[in-house]
Amino acid sequence: MKPRRLLYPTVAALGIMTLGAYAYIEQRKPQAPTEQSGASPASADKVAKGGKSAGPGGPAAVDVTTVTAVRLVDDVNATGTLRSNEAVMIRPEVAGRIVRLNFSDGQQVKKGQVLVAFDSTVNQAEVLQAKAELGIAKANFERNADLAKQKFISERARDESQANVQVLEAKLALAEARLSKLEIRAPFSGIVGIRNVSIGDYVKDGADLVNLEDLSSVKVDFRIPERYADVVRTGQAIEVLVDALPNKPFRASVDAIDPQVDSSGRSALLRGRIANPEARLKPGMFARVRLILAEREKALMVPEEAIVPQGAKAMVWKVTDGKATKVEVKTGLRRAAKVEITQGLNEGDMVVTAGQIRLSRDGTPVRIAPGAKSAAGPVPPDGPVTPSNKS
Numbered sequence: 560m561k562p563r564r565l566l567y568p569t570v571a572a573l574g575i576m577t578l579g580a581y582a583y584i585e586q587r588k589p590q591a592p593t594e595q596s597g598a599s600p601a602s603a604d605k606v607a608k609g610g611k612s613a614g615p616g617g618p619a620a621v622d623v624t625t626v627t628a629v630r631l632v633d634d635v636n637a638t639g640t641l642r643s644n645e646a647v648m649i650r651p652e653v654a655g656r657i658v659r660l661n662f663s664d665g666q667q668v669k670k671g672q673v674l675v676a677f678d679s680t681v682n683q684a685e686v687l688q689a690k691a692e693l694g695i696a697k698a699n700f701e702r703n704a705d706l707a708k709q710k711f712i713s714e715r716a717r718d719e720s721q722a723n724v725q726v727l728e729a730k731l732a733l734a735e736a737r738l739s740k741l742e743i744r745a746p747f748s749g750i751v752g753i754r755n756v757s758i759g760d761y762v763k764d765g766a767d768l769v770n771l772e773d774l775s776s777v778k779v780d781f782r783i784p785e786r787y788a789d790v791v792r793t794g795q796a797i798e799v800l801v802d803a804l805p806n807k808p809f810r811a812s813v814d815a816i817d818p819q820v821d822s823s824g825r826s827a828l829l830r831g832r833i834a835n836p837e838a839r840l841k842p843g844m845f846a847r848v849r850l851i852l853a854e855r856e857k858a859l860m861v862p863e864e865a866i867v868p869q870g871a872k873a874m875v876w877k878v879t880d881g882k883a884t885k886v887e888v889k890t891g892l893r894r895a896a897k898v899e900i901t902q903g904l905n906e907g908d909m910v911v912t913a914g915q916i917r918l919s920r921d922g923t924p925v926r927i928a929p930g931a932k933s934a935a936g937p938v939p940p941d942g943p944v945t946p947s948n949k950s
Contacts, residue, residue, distance in 0.1 A: 641842055777842065
């Protein structure tokens with residue numbers, strides 16, 4: 560049994576040695592010239608016939624586009640809140656019992672119209688008493704003045720009667736002022752809200768009675784980042800959209816700019832004004848604001864792929880007479896995958912958008928790749944805008 564066991568390992572070893580020797584012999588054989596050079600038979604035949612092969616010295620295939628001029632709006636998007644042109648909560652200055660409400664909920668009222676009247680019987684009596692006392696005091700003063708001229712009384716007595724008249728005049732004015740506080744009048748024309756009281760209620764001074772809103776125009780308060788605080792000006796155009804009235808933009812303008820920048824959010828508060836003759840806009844509505852900083856009718860735009868960053872500079876490959884040249888440019892706004900060029904290119908120039916890696920130096924010959932786009936598409940007028948990093 561032992562000889563048979565040794566036979567199998569011996570045969571396996573001999574087979575492995577045979578295969579190794581065969582592989583060594585095949586590796587040492589000389590290769591054919593075409594295979595050694597790495598060229599295909601077709602290429603070898605083409606070279607033998609005098610043809611030119613497409614080697615690295617040929618024109619580089621690139622995609623190009625044309626610099627186009629479009630209308631571009633430099634704007635800032637923000638969110639804000641609508642507020643009434645004028646708004647006030649009607650509150651009494653004195654306590655009293657309500658005897659008359661001269662309005663209905665949601666009614667249009669005029670400036671100076673009496674809205675709420677309180678019980679004024681006591682105050683009216685005080686006014687009548689003050690008028691009576693003043694009448695007596697005036698009569699006494701007239702008599703004392705005549706007696707003083709005839710030297711029957713002293714000048715001091717006449718002066719005291721005159722001072723008494725002035726005191727009672729002040730007392731009458733005070734009583735009339737207290738009486739006027741019992742009637743609350745509208746400080747401006749507007750629309751009253753829903754009242755919180757009824758006739759017969761006894762209310763204390765400062766209690767909320769009803770709100771009054773002037774909706775002839777509305778204000779929109781919104782905030783913008785502090786980096787725009789130096790470029791915004793009063794009178795600049797605003798476009799406002801509200802969720803309650805979709806697809807209906809409202810035109811407005813910047814009415815005021817808060818001189819203080821919020822230290823917590825680093826933002827500046829702006830206020831715009833919108834005409835609201837139909838009173839469709841209500842205070843408290845959420846607003847989407849688009850602040851228009853500038854408008855350029857012929858802004859030069861190129862796709863973002865054409866920009867080649869080089870350190871702090873922005874470069875593009877410009878194609879002229881079939882050759883590519885690297886040009887430094889200044890960029891502006893970015894919108895819809897396109898970049899504004901403010902310096903370095905002109906309208907109609909052709910720039911490379913793909914294949915820049917094949918371009919090594921200025922003057923490299925190029926050819927437009929089959930199916931490559933040769934013109935830039937339109938820029939959406941209302942897309943979001945982000946400021947570029949200016950070099």
